[in-house]
Amino acid sequence: MNIAFDNDKYIKLQSEKIEERISHFDKLYMEFGGKLFDDSHASRVLPGFLPDSKLRMLYNLKDLCEIIITINANDIENNKIRGDNETSYDAETIRLKEAFEDYGFLVNGIIITQFDNQPKAVKYQKYLDNLGIASYLTYDIKGYPNNIDHIISKDGFGKNERVKTTRPLVVITGPGPGSGKMATCLSQMYLDHEAGINAGYAKFETFPIWNLALKHPVNMAYEAATANLDDVNMIDPYHLDAYGELAVNYNRDVEAFPILKKMFEKIMGTCPYKSPTDMGVNMVGFCIEDEEEAKRASKEEIIRRYYNTLVDFRYAKESYHAVEKIEMLMSQLEISPEDRDVAVKAREKAKMTGREAFAIRLESGEIITGKKSDLLSAPSAAILNALKKLGKLDDELLLISPHIIEPVSNLKTKSLGGKETSLSANEMLIALSISGTTNPLSHMAIEQIGKLKGLDAHSTVLLEDSQRSMLRKLGINFTQDAYLGNDDYEY
Numbered sequence: 119m120n121i122a123f124d125n126d127k128y129i130k131l132q133s134e135k136i137e138e139r140i141s142h143f144d145k146l147y148m149e150f151g152g153k154l155f156d157d158s159h160a161s162r163v164l165p166g167f168l169p170d171s172k173l174r175m176l177y178n179l180k181d182l183c184e185i186i187i188t189i190n191a192n193d194i195e196n197n198k199i200r201g202d203n204e205t206s207y208d209a210e211t212i213r214l215k216e217a218f219e220d221y222g223f224l225v226n227g228i229i230i231t232q233f234d235n236q237p238k239a240v241k242y243q244k245y246l247d248n249l250g251i252a253s254y255l256t257y258d259i260k261g262y263p264n265n266i267d268h269i270i271s272k273d274g275f276g277k278n279e280r281v282k283t284t285r286p287l288v289v290i291t292g293p294g295p296g297s298g299k300m301a302t303c304l305s306q307m308y309l310d311h312e313a314g315i316n317a318g319y320a321k322f323e324t325f326p327i328w329n330l331a332l333k334h335p336v337n338m339a340y341e342a343a344t345a346n347l348d349d350v351n352m353i354d355p356y357h358l359d360a361y362g363e364l365a366v367n368y369n370r371d372v373e374a375f376p377i378l379k380k381m382f383e384k385i386m387g388t389c390p391y392k393s394p395t396d397m398g399v400n401m402v403g404f405c406i407e408d409e410e411e412a413k414r415a416s417k418e419e420i421i422r423r424y425y426n427t428l429v430d431f432r433y434a435k436e437s438y439h440a441v442e443k444i445e446m447l448m449s450q451l452e453i454s455p456e457d458r459d460v461a462v463k464a465r466e467k468a469k470m471t472g473r474e475a476f477a478i479r480l481e482s483g484e485i486i487t488g489k490k491s492d493l494l495s496a497p498s499a500a501i502l503n504a505l506k507k508l509g510k511l512d513d514e515l516l517l518i519s520p521h522i523i524e525p526v527s528n529l530k531t532k533s534l535g536g537k538e539t540s541l542s543a544n545e546m547l548i549a550l551s552i553s554g555t556t557n558p559l560s561h562m563a564i565e566q567i568g569k570l571k572g573l574d575a576h577s578t579v580l581l582e583d584s585q586r587s588m589l590r591k592l593g594i595n596f597t598q599d600a601y602l603g604n605d606d607y608e609y
Contacts, residue, residue: 122411123166123402131401133178136320139399140182140286142390143318145310147303148399150291151323155217160324161572162595163339163416164406172324176289177221183287184224186306187211188297191232191239200294204583208242210293215251226281226288227252231298234258254279256298256305263301263377270308270384280309295347304378308385318390319382321371321397326351328365328395329403335416336406337366338447342423345440346430356393365395418574420447421458425597429580432600460485460576461597468578476500478575478594480507492539493523496577497585498546501570501592505550508566517560522549544588570594 140146152160153169154176160167168174176183190198193207200210215225228246230239233255246253256278261268268274288306290299303319310317325340337351350369357365371394378397382389391397406412424444430436448454456462464477467487476496477487486507488499506513526545530536541549547567554561571593578599581589589596 120408120411121166122406122408122415123164124405124407125166125168125171128167128171128402128405129175129178131404132172132175132399135399135401136179136287136322137182139318139320143286144316145283145286145288146318146320147288147290147306148320148322149299149303150289151295151299151321152325154291155214157324158595159339159343159419160402162422163336163419164402164412165415166407167402172322173221176223179287180221180223182285183289184226184283184285185218185289185291186226186229186281186283186302187214188229188231188290188292188299188302190292190296190298191230191234191236193294193296194230194239194242195236197238198294204587207293207297212246212249212251214291214293224285226283227254229254229256229279229281229298229302231256231302232258254281256302263374263381266377266380266384270381275305275308276312278305278309280313281306304381304385311385316386318386319397320399321394322399324400324402326366326368327403328354328367328398328400330366330406332364332366333450335413335420335451338451339416339419339423340368342420342444342447345423345427345443346436348443354393354395357395360392360396365393367394371397417451417453418458420444420451421453421455422574422595422597424448424455425458425461425576425599428600429598432580458574458576458597460574461599463487464576464578465599475578476575478504478570478573480504480573481569490540493520493527493541494546495538495540495542495585496579497543497575497581497589498541500575501543502546502550502563504570504573505563505566508569509562511559511563515559517557517563518546518549518553519557522552542582542588543585543592547588567592 154173156169157172158169161169189207189211198207211228218225228251230243230253233239243253259269259274290302292299307317307319326337330337332351332353341349341351351366352369352372354365354367354372356375357363375394379389427436427440427444431438431441460477460479463485464475464487467475467477467489471489474490474496475487477485478500479485486500486504488496488503490496502517523541526541526549527539531539550560550564554564573594575594575596577596579601580598
């Protein structure tokens with residue numbers, strides 16, 4: 119993999135920027151967008167950016183900061199699911215808390231936002247209480263965000279429960295978009311100012327990158343990632359007016375800025391920022407070392423997003439509008455779905471064999487394929503073939519004895535009533551591990567598993583939940599054709 123991003127430089131510059139912003143206030147509430155632990159999007163579009171880079175950066179400020187996690191009561195009520203790992207927001211919130219604490223961070227508590235006595239939200243608060251986790255409520259404020267006089271009053275933010283904080287930096291994060299992070303920052307600022315504390319606000323978002331061009335592929339990849347939200351990158355008009363400089367922001371922040379400015383003025387007496395870009399502290403754009411590699415990686419990511427959105431459309435999770443938006447982005451960059459070489463190779467394999475197929479692109483660029491058989495699923499076969507190649511093992515070698523595969527297949531069908539005899543990816547890896555206890559060559563294959571992380575792959579059919587989950591655990595960037603295994607189709 120060619121490196122496009124200097125991760126060490128980023129951690130240094132970003133930490134310094136946040137410390138500088140803290141110095142302007144007694145307390146800084148920082149809205150932390152994006153994923154802290156596993157920002158795989160950033161690592162894909164900026165090769166060299168580690169998925170936990172933001173967490174490592176924040177670790178430098180560990181003694182200065184505490185963390186508040188927000189979750190929207192309506193997301194609890196609707197059982198909202200995180201798209202990348204298929205975890206519910208309520209479970210993800212607790213996972214986030216535990217993960218932060220494992221790293222030694224102080225987590226002050228969980229805020230349930232837009233609370234209006236939703237039955238599941240009420241139960242969730244009781245559950246948090248049973249776990250010994252401090253929880254707070256902020257309420258759905260009538261007229262938010264336009265009725266500023268009402269919002270910035272004792273009947274608006276004044277009704278919310280104030281979280282007493284002790285450190286100069288308070289990071290506000292959540293399980294996903296719409297968790298109420300910004301409203302929480304503003305509410306805490308208001309309540310702190312009422313208590314005589316000079317509290318300020320900053321926004322941390324990785325994308326869009328404000329000091330890259332509007333139509334830079336990295337920024338366009340962000341639009342593809344948020345196609346379902348209708349986010350649009352745009353030139354920040356307030357920044358242009360104030361400084362005569364072009365800066366990229368996205369529509370929601372630009373649209374909200376006049377209202378935010380008035381809120382800051384009402385809470386603080388003055389607004390410290392002249393533009394939505396001013397509110398941010400993002401230093402990612404200063405750490406790109408190979409722009410051409412970043413462009414290449416971003417184009418690949420846009421194509422991945424296209425395939426993923428087609429799948430979501432097939433499952434009725436997204437409208438076709440999101441697909442059309444990514445098609446427009448691909449057209450602007452003159453790229454197409456056929457530019458994904460692993461997809462092309464997987465389809466060629468399927469057409470040649472008449473069976474479901476899976477393809478993996480190795481670090482060397484070589485593409486390894488596998489087809490579905492009575493013994494192995496297509497991903498299982500491809501992964502096994504890839505492990506052989508990575509371990510420099512003969513392709514004809516039998517790494518898993520039929521004496522191991524057959525009992526597992528029989529258990530699935532005869533004992534558990536399943537119809538599928540083929541071993542899924544996780545079942546195959548378990549069988550390979552068992553073989554590795556007696557077969558040194560199988561053990562050599564197992565030792566290659568770590569090399570699958572970050573590789574691209576494609577399936578010619580929609581995969582079952584268990585296989586998708588295992589591929590994510592392996593760190594494989596897979597896409598799928600939006601076909602079910604029993605669909606009548608030709609490759």
